Amino acid sequence: MAAMNVRTQARLWYFQRVSAMVLALFVAVHIGIVVYAVRGGLSGAEILARTHGSIAFAFFYGVFVLACAVHVPIGLLRIAQEWLRWRGPSAVAAALAFAVLLAVMGLRAVYGVVA
Amino acid sequence: MDMLEVRVWRSAGEGGFISYRVPRHTSQTVLDVVTYIQRQLQPDLGYRYACRVGMCGSCAMTVNGKARWTCRTHVSKVAADGRLEVAPLANLPVIKDLVTDMSGFFDKWAQAKGSFTGTLTRHDDFARVPPASPRRQAVDAGIECIGCGVCYASCDVVAWRPDYLGPAALNRAWTLVNDERDTQGAERLRAVAGDAGCHSCHTQGSCTERCPKAIAPTAGIAGLKRMAAKAAMKGDL
Numbered sequence: 001m002a003a004m005n006v007r008t009q010a011r012l013w014y015f016q017r018v019s020a021m022v023l024a025l026f027v028a029v030h031i032g033i034v035v036y037a038v039r040g041g042l043s044g045a046e047i048l049a050r051t052h053g054s055i056a057f058a059f060f061y062g063v064f065v066l067a068c069a070v071h072v073p074i075g076l077l078r079i080a081q082e083w084l085r086w087r088g089p090s091a092v093a094a095a096l097a098f099a100v101l102l103a104v105m106g107l108r109a110v111y112g113v114v115a
Numbered sequence: 116m117d118m119l120e121v122r123v124w125r126s127a128g129e130g131g132f133i134s135y136r137v138p139r140h141t142s143q144t145v146l147d148v149v150t151y152i153q154r155q156l157q158p159d160l161g162y163r164y165a166c167r168v169g170m171c172g173s174c175a176m177t178v179n180g181k182a183r184w185t186c187r188t189h190v191s192k193v194a195a196d197g198r199l200e201v202a203p204l205a206n207l208p209v210i211k212d213l214v215t216d217m218s219g220f221f222d223k224w225a226q227a228k229g230s231f232t233g234t235l236t237r238h239d240d241f242a243r244v245p246p247a248s249p250r251r252q253a254v255d256a257g258i259e260c261i262g263c264g265v266c267y268a269s270c271d272v273v274a275w276r277p278d279y280l281g282p283a284a285l286n287r288a289w290t291l292v293n294d295e296r297d298t299q300g301a302e303r304l305r306a307v308a309g310d311a312g313c314h315s316c317h318t319q320g321s322c323t324e325r326c327p328k329a330i331a332p333t334a335g336i337a338g339l340k341r342m343a344a345k346a347a348m349k350g351d352l
Binding site: 004005006007009010011013014017078081082083 | 272275276305308309310312314315340343344346347348350352
């Protein structure tokens with residue numbers, strides 16, 4: 001992380017903490033929805049019938065995806081640094097690329113079931 | 116006579132544990148055991164101690180796998196089956212046998228700006244700090260550190276990330292950022308923030324569990340994290 005200054009490091013810690021708070025709430029709601037929705041079985045068509053055109057669904061899972069895209073790469077960077085001894089700009093670039101991958105794939109999936 | 120089986124780390128060559136048999140006494144401390152070995156059985160055994168009463172912080176060693184202050188650790192507490200294993204502190208280079216080089220540990224106190232800088236001189240009146248104020252209470256909670264290195268040797272983050280300042284230096288910084296007379300707050304916060312500082316702590320709490328003075332560096336580090344992150348978000352860091 002030699003490429004990253006102390007202020008950025010401290011901000012990343014803050015972003016990870018805030019995204020963790022968001023995820024704690026969203027994961028609980030998500031699991032609640034899953035348990036509620038699958039009572040008596042669930043088909044792909046039923047899911048799409050519920051999600052199609054739902055602004056609330058798009059907003060909830062859109063925010064969920066973005067929180068993951070912030071939270072997960074920062075944690076992976078930590079693991080890379082501490083367990084694999086992989087540090088420096090290449091590790092940061094890999095974490096950033098993973099963040100973009102998560103955001104793009106996640107938002108694409110949300111778009112796929114809503115649009 | 117009751118005897119203890121004591122395995123002691125000797126650093127000669129590749130290094131290894133050597134076994135000694137030491138007479139068991141009541142109220143015997145681990146430091147008493149090591150001293151007996153050095154005086155009666157192994158005169159060239161290297162170890163370090165000074166005060167023998169838990170003030171100086173120089174006799175910490177790894178006892179049956181855990182870092183402890185040996186002068187205040189009773190054998191009866193740690194050697195239930197009559198066996199002791201004594202090794203140097205982890206996370207520090209060994210000079211000889213049970214003696215570690217603690218200069219890296221104390222250099223990190225300096226890096227964390229662990230020295231007080233005030234504005235008053237001897238000609239000024241005393242600063243009046245209300246003992247019940249929250250900041251002074253935070254200082255009180257961490258101020259009794261004796262610099263023994265037990266927390267540093269117990270910290271996994273220090274093992275994973277050798278540039279990490281460690282619990283003792285960060286605890287010291289926490290007591291100073293809460294000292295209302297100190298003038299170096301912003302610089303100190305910059306020195307202790309980020310990946311080599313407080314933000315790398317995983318809050319595992321080994322330091323807090325093992326601290327012989329019952330200090331909670333984990334709590335102080337959490338305070339530094341909040342304070343430094345707040346400053347970073349405001350652009351003050």
